[in-house]
Each structure stands twice: as C-alpha cells, then as structure tokens.
Amino acid sequence: MKKIKGSPLFVFVLLLIVFKSYGQKESDFRVSLSADPKMIVVGPYETSESGEWDLLLRFAYRRKHFEYSVFYEGFKAISYSSAGINVNYLFFKKDAQSRFNRLEFGVGPGFGVIVRKELDVRENFIELNGEFRYFFNKNIGLMFLGNLKYRSDLVVRYNETEPWRFSNFWGVIYRW
Numbered sequence: 001m002k003k004i005k006g007s008p009l010f011v012f013v014l015l016l017i018v019f020k021s022y023g024q025k026e027s028d029f030r031v032s033l034s035a036d037p038k039m040i041v042v043g044p045y046e047t048s049e050s051g052e053w054d055l056l057l058r059f060a061y062r063r064k065h066f067e068y069s070v071f072y073e074g075f076k077a078i079s080y081s082s083a084g085i086n087v088n089y090l091f092f093k094k095d096a097q098s099r100f101n102r103l104e105f106g107v108g109p110g111f112g113v114i115v116r117k118e119l120d121v122r123e124n125f126i127e128l129n130g131e132f133r134y135f136f137n138k139n140i141g142l143m144f145l146g147n148l149k150y151r152s153d154l155v156v157r158y159n160e161t162e163p164w165r166f167s168n169f170w171g172v173i174y175r176w
Helices: 007-026 037-041 152-158
Strands: 027-035 055-063 066-075 080-094 101-116 121-135 140-151 164-175
Touching (some): 027 037, 027 140, 037 164, 055 080, 066 101, 121 152, 121 164, 140 152
Antiparallel strands (some): 027 055, 027 164, 080 101, 140 164
C-alpha cells in the first residue's frame, strides 16, 4: 500500500480541529450588565423622590457546569460600590434542535468587599446568588439574578441586627 506523505499532518490537524470545536462547546466567556429594577423605580430610601441606577457588571468564564466570575457593582446615589468573585453551578436546557443551551439556571456563593467612600467604610461580604438566563441565539440573552448578601457595612456603620439584604438584577448577557 502506498503511504501518503502528508497523512500524519492531516490527521493531526483534523484531531486538533475536532478537539478545539469540542472544547468550545464545553467552555465560554461571558459579560453581563444588569440593573436593580426596584432602585430604578422606587429609589434607595423610603423617602426617595425618584429612582436611581444600581448597576452590576460581570465578566465570567464557564467550564462545563461551573462558572467563575468577577464583578463590580456601583450605586452612586448612596456612594456604594462592591467588587468580588462568584462561583456558580449551572444547569442547562438545550433548545429543541439541540444547537445550544438556550435556558440556564445558576446558583452559587460569592464574596468580596464593599466600599462606601463618603462614610469611610470598607468591609467584606458574603452572598448567595440564584440566576436564570434565556438566550435568544448562541450569544445574546436576558438574565434575572436574585442576590442575598450579608452587608457587614450595615453592622459596622449602623449596628443593624438584620444585615442580610435581598436584591435582584435584570440585564443582558453576551457569551462567546
């Protein structure tokens, strides 16, 4: 049988393409921007006369069912910002043609630091997140995030007895 000179190189390139395409289905990067709808409508205080923007920006890497993210939350109206990391476990539901994961549900812990410059506060926090995502196509989707955060800044600054705060964020997500 006649040996083809380029066959090992061809096989290597073919295997590389197969493994690369498989790897892309098992991992991706994501960026999302969301806002707290309650703060937009009502505002941060009972006495607020108008709403304010509380924004959350996240960058994430997903590998199989785990998502690792870094985030920044900025709420200028109360000079509040926080930054930290989250780890979510993701559950997927593929679309009817099994082309991509259209529905995702994620749950997981996070931790980071709260900074309130005007009040000279810099405190750690822990949180638990639950998230629902719906993708219109392979890349773009909507997200709904429920966030239960232990606000240690409230304990330090205001001697709060119930420092757990629930927030929700609605936004857009892009994956590649």
